[in-house]
Amino acid sequence: MEPSREGFIIGTLVAQLEDEKTTRLAGGDTLPDETDDCLGGTMTTAVSQSSGLAPTTPATGGRATDALLQLDGVCKSFDGQTQVLNNVDLQIERGDFIALIGPSGCGKSTLLKLVAGLIEPTAGALNFVEEQPPVRDRLAYVFQDATLLPWLSVIDNVAMPLKIAGLERTARLKRAQECIDLVGLSHAADQYPRQLSGGMRMRVSIARALTVEPALLLLDEPFGALDEMTRNTLNEELLRIREQSGWTALFVTHSVVEAVFLASRVVVLAPTPGRIDAVLDIPLAYPRTPATRESEAFGGLVLEVTRALHGVHHG
Amino acid sequence: MAELTTDGNAANDSTAPTEKRTTTLSATANRVGLLSSKTLMAVGWPLLFGAALLAVWYAAIAVFDIPEYQLPPLHRIIEAGFDERAVLFSGAVQTTIACLIGFFTSVIGGIALSVLLASSQWAFRGVYPYILLLKMTPIIVIAPIIILWAGQGLTSITTITFLICFFPIVANTTMGLRSTDANLMDLFQVYKASSWQQMLWLRVPGALPYFMTGLKIAAALTPIGALYGDTVAGMGSSNEAGLGFVVMIFSAQFKVPALFASAFVACAIGFLFVGLVNLLAWWTLHRWHDSYLLDD
Numbered sequence: 062m063e064p065s066r067e068g069f070i071i072g073t074l075v076a077q078l079e080d081e082k083t084t085r086l087a088g089g090d091t092l093p094d095e096t097d098d099c100l101g102g103t104m105t106t107a108v109s110q111s112s113g114l115a116p117t118t119p120a121t122g123g124r125a126t127d128a129l130l131q132l133d134g135v136c137k138s139f140d141g142q143t144q145v146l147n148n149v150d151l152q153i154e155r156g157d158f159i160a161l162i163g164p165s166g167c168g169k170s171t172l173l174k175l176v177a178g179l180i181e182p183t184a185g186a187l188n189f190v191e192e193q194p195p196v197r198d199r200l201a202y203v204f205q206d207a208t209l210l211p212w213l214s215v216i217d218n219v220a221m222p223l224k225i226a227g228l229e230r231t232a233r234l235k236r237a238q239e240c241i242d243l244v245g246l247s248h249a250a251d252q253y254p255r256q257l258s259g260g261m262r263m264r265v266s267i268a269r270a271l272t273v274e275p276a277l278l279l280l281d282e283p284f285g286a287l288d289e290m291t292r293n294t295l296n297e298e299l300l301r302i303r304e305q306s307g308w309t310a311l312f313v314t315h316s317v318v319e320a321v322f323l324a325s326r327v328v329v330l331a332p333t334p335g336r337i338d339a340v341l342d343i344p345l346a347y348p349r350t351p352a353t354r355e356s357e358a359f360g361g362l363v364l365e366v367t368r369a370l371h372g373v374h375h376g
Numbered sequence: 377m378a379e380l381t382t383d384g385n386a387a388n389d390s391t392a393p394t395e396k397r398t399t400t401l402s403a404t405a406n407r408v409g410l411l412s413s414k415t416l417m418a419v420g421w422p423l424l425f426g427a428a429l430l431a432v433w434y435a436a437i438a439v440f441d442i443p444e445y446q447l448p449p450l451h452r453i454i455e456a457g458f459d460e461r462a463v464l465f466s467g468a469v470q471t472t473i474a475c476l477i478g479f480f481t482s483v484i485g486g487i488a489l490s491v492l493l494a495s496s497q498w499a500f501r502g503v504y505p506y507i508l509l510l511k512m513t514p515i516i517v518i519a520p521i522i523i524l525w526a527g528q529g530l531t532s533i534t535t536i537t538f539l540i541c542f543f544p545i546v547a548n549t550t551m552g553l554r555s556t557d558a559n560l561m562d563l564f565q566v567y568k569a570s571s572w573q574q575m576l577w578l579r580v581p582g583a584l585p586y587f588m589t590g591l592k593i594a595a596a597l598t599p600i601g602a603l604y605g606d607t608v609a610g611m612g613s614s615n616e617a618g619l620g621f622v623v624m625i626f627s628a629q630f631k632v633p634a635l636f637a638s639a640f641v642a643c644a645i646g647f648l649f650v651g652l653v654n655l656l657a658w659w660t661l662h663r664w665h666d667s668y669l670l671d672d
Contacts, residue, residue: 174562177562177566178566179562179565179566198568200566201566202562202563202566204559204562204563205559206559208557208559208560208563210560210577210578210581210582211664211665212581212582212584212663212664212665213664221567221577222567224577225564225567225568225569225573225577226567226568253663253664254664255664255666255669273567
């Protein structure tokens with residue numbers, strides 16, 4: 062489907078072929094009465110250990126189903142009351158760029174927090190592919206606002222995940238500098254967050270996420286507060302960086318154009334309670350450029366996603 | 377002021393003003409003018425105000441015929457300060473020592489207690505009400521109890537100073553440690569930071585502005601604690617008498633100019649403490665904290 066991505070997909074694929082079991086990480090021992098919160102009723106709480114993911118089957122185009130993470134009937138309610146997510150099933154392939162889009166209150170951010178392990182599902186399971194080191198240890202999270210430490214310079218901010226991981230100073234600063242160069246902020250490494258514009262802060266935040274060489278990058282509306290021009294530029298840069306590092310992405314957004322431009326698949330969520338309404342493939346070839354936005358195919362896809370979203374909004 | 381006048385004269389005196397020359401001169405005058413107005417605001421204005429105050433002071437003494445034992449003139453205060461310099465100096469040293477010990481123990485104790493209160497909800501719920509209770513009890517009531525336990529002398533004086541500085545530091549630092557940004561906490565959790573990493577690299581630096589606020593309040597209160605401690609627990613022997621005790625003696629002996637002189641010395645100690653803490657706050661915060669944004 063996306064021939065340009067074959068390179069790194071195959072690369073990681075080979076390493077993964079022998080090791081295709083998955084583990085359930087959460088939700089297995091949920092209390093039965095809590096599962097009643099799930100409206101669907103058909104979801105299974107007790108997915109057995111052996112029910113792994115679809116095996117790797119090299120498809121004709123060279124594309125393989127190589128799941129990194131599978132969500133099985135994931136439910137989340139807070140205080141046992143407010144149902145935020147109901148029965149979410151989603152398979153995330155290695156190399157996927159998934160955009161989560163939907164109206165406010167459809168649980169997009171909650172879904173991201175579940176994947177990050179910041180919160181536990183009320184029911185259902187998140188099955189990560191079993192590999193060493195575990196995917197959960199190779200996550201990076203880019204928050205809605207840049208979430209920088211104001212008392213640290215750009216480079217020290219970017220190096221913070223490595224400092225937490227216990228990497229010694231010279232090594233972590235070297236790696237941080239590489240990531241700063243990658244996002245085009247080489248000149249600002251010694252500046253403090255308050256000296257930077259919103260777009261620059263977001264670049265710092267992305268650089269920080271890249272330091273840990275993530276297998277899965279979670280982005281919670283990272284460009285939501287930026288103007289459209291800056292957002293477009295950062296969209297392009299994000300894809301350029303991805304060409305080099307090849308992480309899988311789960312990207313929450315409110316913008317249809319952004320979702321279509323970035324994603325290989327757009328997941329449309331419906332609100333109250335949050336659930337998956339539609340999953341749309343975006344069959345535009347990578348690398349995508351500003352010209353991609355002007356193509357007819359792009360316009361058609363934006364329309365398609367907009368319609369799906371419209372359906373969600375108006376029943 | 378003088379500079380400006382000189383420069384103004386120079387511009388007026390220049391007999392052959394080619395256009396270029398005039399421009400250069402007026403530019404210079406302008407620059408000096410700017411400098412002067414800034415200096416005037418910062419130094420000149422307070423000095424002018426001080427001079428006016430001094431004039432009112434002396435005029436009041438002359439007009440209302442105020443005796444020296446009610447309001448001595450400034451030169452008499454300076455004289456008295458010079459005459460009593462040995463007593464005032466050793467008093468100032470004693471008080472500064474008490475201030476330093478009280479201040480630093482309260483800083484260390486305050487930080488330790490704040491970290492404890494911030495790291496455990498149980499500790500906070502259990503201990504904090506009693507800290508507030510102790511804070512509400514006036515130091516005047518606590519002081520006799522402290523003297524009862526520790527006796528007259530430096531231990532009691534520093535304990536009183538400690539108690540007076542302790543609460544603003546604990547209250548502010550605890551508040552700071554408990555108001556860490558939730559997203560930043562999530563960030564540290566995503567990268568699997570241990571709780572001490574989170575404390576050391578996120579919560580403590582984040583609480584720094586709050587801590588500095590507490591420290592500034594404590595610094596201003598420190599001499600008050602030490603001087604009050606002196607008046608209730610001070611020792612009379614010449615080398616042990618703190619400034620508070622010296623004040624009591626001067627007051628009893630009706631040495632009014634010397635009393636005023638000791639007020640100036642106490643004021644200087646207060647300035648030293650507050651100044652150093654402000655410097656520390658500036659040094660730790662000016663690069664990143666919004667409170668120093670206007671200084672750039």
